[in-house]
Amino acid sequence: MEEVRTQTKKRKRNKPRKSQNNNNPSHQKNKVTHEPNQSSSALAHPTKSSTFLDKMRARLSGGHFRMINEKLYTCSGKEALDYFKDDPALFDMYHTGYQEQMSHWPEQPVNIIMKWLKNHNPSLVVADFGCGDGRLAKNVKNKVFSFDLVSNDPSVIACDMSKTPLDSSVIDVAVFCLSLMGTNYQNYLKEAHRVLKPCGWLLIAEVKSRFDPNTGGADPKKFSKAVCDLGFSSVLQDYSNKMFVLLYFKKKDKQKSEMQEIEWPELKPCLYKRR
Numbered sequence: 001m002e003e004v005r006t007q008t009k010k011r012k013r014n015k016p017r018k019s020q021n022n023n024n025p026s027h028q029k030n031k032v033t034h035e036p037n038q039s040s041s042a043l044a045h046p047t048k049s050s051t052f053l054d055k056m057r058a059r060l061s062g063g064h065f066r067m068i069n070e071k072l073y074t075c076s077g078k079e080a081l082d083y084f085k086d087d088p089a090l091f092d093m094y095h096t097g098y099q100e101q102m103s104h105w106p107e108q109p110v111n112i113i114m115k116w117l118k119n120h121n122p123s124l125v126v127a128d129f130g131c132g133d134g135r136l137a138k139n140v141k142n143k144v145f146s147f148d149l150v151s152n153d154p155s156v157i158a159c160d161m162s163k164t165p166l167d168s169s170v171i172d173v174a175v176f177c178l179s180l181m182g183t184n185y186q187n188y189l190k191e192a193h194r195v196l197k198p199c200g201w202l203l204i205a206e207v208k209s210r211f212d213p214n215t216g217g218a219d220p221k222k223f224s225k226a227v228c229d230l231g232f233s234s235v236l237q238d239y240s241n242k243m244f245v246l247l248y249f250k251k252k253d254k255q256k257s258e259m260q261e262i263e264w265p266e267l268k269p270c271l272y273k274r275r
Helices: 002-013 025-030 038-044 048-073 077-086 089-102 109-118 185-195 220-230
Strands: 126-129 144-148 156-158 171-177 196-207 232-238 244-251
Touching (some): 126 185, 220 244
Parallel strands (some): 126 171, 144 156
């Protein structure tokens, strides 16, 4: 028995070891490499040059957005329409920058307006003045007429918002969500008044600074008075959000036969600082 154990140990000691020769072709063939994949590494860790180029592109894109944004706040609706007709690509550039700016807001006014509509009768017909990407129409059950300066979507009607193709008194709710941008913004509100049915709703969401007299904005009381002089009644003014205000009006059932001269306050342009 002892002799068998001794022979077994000898056989184990005499068992040849695996070749350590790295030059052996068969060894090279089956060798598993642990070197990182260069292409995946480059994706995981972008080079300094690519990061720099991305930053430069973002800066150029932001610069274009601010330029277009300033243009829209300081020209009439007709001029803005002609501006985008000359180069429709500018509209996409503007809305890309707009969405980037909105991403920093803790809450977006369009969501509040959508919630308001969902709490009311879905049969209400809506006109969305300055609809952008038509988000409102895509998220409510109501029939929505979406208007903007350029249409990249069959559901959006491209027009000057002071001259929509709607008939008079056919709309239940008119919405201006961050879209009272032109120097002739009062013409947009007059158009909303024309297309609204008696007792129809006018919902306005605007950047809060535009209604802050302490920083050059319009007096909210004067603005509300002007809208009421147009033929509306003020229902609610919500200043609770730090980024925007929400104003709710209803078109008066009976209108004056003669329209009085309205004193419209100048709305402060919402311009972004250059970085």
